[in-house]
Amino acid sequence: MIGLAAILATATIGHSHAQDTSKKDEKAPAKSDAEMMAAMTELAQPGEQHKVLARTVGTWTYKSKWWSSPQAPPIESSGTHSTKSVMDGRYVISEFNGKMSVPGPDGKPVEVPFKGMGTDGYDNAKKKYVSSWIDNFGTGIMMLEGTYDPGTKSVIYTGEEEPLPGMKIKIREVVKAIDDDHISIDFYEERGGTEVKTMEITSTRS
Numbered sequence: 112m113i114g115l116a117a118i119l120a121t122a123t124i125g126h127s128h129a130q131d132t133s134k135k136d137e138k139a140p141a142k143s144d145a146e147m148m149a150a151m152t153e154l155a156q157p158g159e160q161h162k163v164l165a166r167t168v169g170t171w172t173y174k175s176k177w178w179s180s181p182q183a184p185p186i187e188s189s190g191t192h193s194t195k196s197v198m199d200g201r202y203v204i205s206e207f208n209g210k211m212s213v214p215g216p217d218g219k220p221v222e223v224p225f226k227g228m229g230t231d232g233y234d235n236a237k238k239k240y241v242s243s244w245i246d247n248f249g250t251g252i253m254m255l256e257g258t259y260d261p262g263t264k265s266v267i268y269t270g271e272e273e274p275l276p277g278m279k280i281k282i283r284e285v286v287k288a289i290d291d292d293h294i295s296i297d298f299y300e301e302r303g304g305t306e307v308k309t310m311e312i313t314s315t316r317s
Contacts, residue, residue: 157200160233160240163259163266164203166288167194167231171314173207179214181307186212186220192314202232207246231266240266242284249274255284264288292316 142150170193176185190209197204211225227246234241237256244253257268265287271279281301288294298310 154235156235158233158235160235160259161200163288164231164233164240165196165200166291167203167205167286167294168196169194170317171294172317173209173312173314175209175211175310175312177212177310178308188212188222188225190225191317202230205229205231211248240268242268253282255282257284 170191172191173189175188175190177188178185188209188211190207192205192207192209194203194205196202205228207225207227207229209225210222212220212222215221225247227244229242229244231240231242233239240257240259242255242257244255245251251273253270253272255268255270257266259266265285268284268286270282272282273279283299283306285297285299286294287296292315294314296310296312296314297308299306300309301307
């Protein structure tokens with residue numbers, strides 16, 4: 112079923128179109144409200160791209176490595192995460208729970224609870240994978256967009272994060288389905304104009 116927002120959007124588009132026809136190319140055929148509603152209805156349906164996301168559904172255990180700098184040894188952590196399909200396969204929602212090792216006041220690693228939640232989907236209108244992420248290490252919502260590489264069976268996301276006011280960092284995330292029971296997630300950041308790997312997560316289906 113198409114949502115209320117889409118219905119309202121159709122009405123708004125139709126109204127604007129009726130007012131602005133003089134500005135349009137006369138050769139371009141005008142779309143009726145019914146045609147726009149049909150197009151929106153088609154775009155609202157899950158398809159083959161959403162099946163890529165469905166491979167991550169289940170319960171997993173994970174191990175992670177985090178690098179504070181390329182020269183530093185990785186800090187290792189572990190935990191569990193579960194992923195469920197929602198909205199008739201349009202999205203998947205993942206919840207992470209575990210321990211994260213972070214530098215303490217004296218510079219030595221200390222373990223603290225880690226909780227995170229991600230929502231992933233495929234936007235048929237944008238023709239891109241879309242992802243959002245929140246966790247208990249911040250108050251922002253990270254938004255990413257990506258494409259699928261069939262050769263490596265990976266969804267490659269890009270975006271920005273802002274850990275401090277005015278500090279925007281370009282990031283890249285590669286989510287790879289190794290097989291039905293193993294997933295890897297690699298994170299990269301741009302530092303000083305150079306991309307460096309900052310974290311890797313390997314997950315095994317429980």
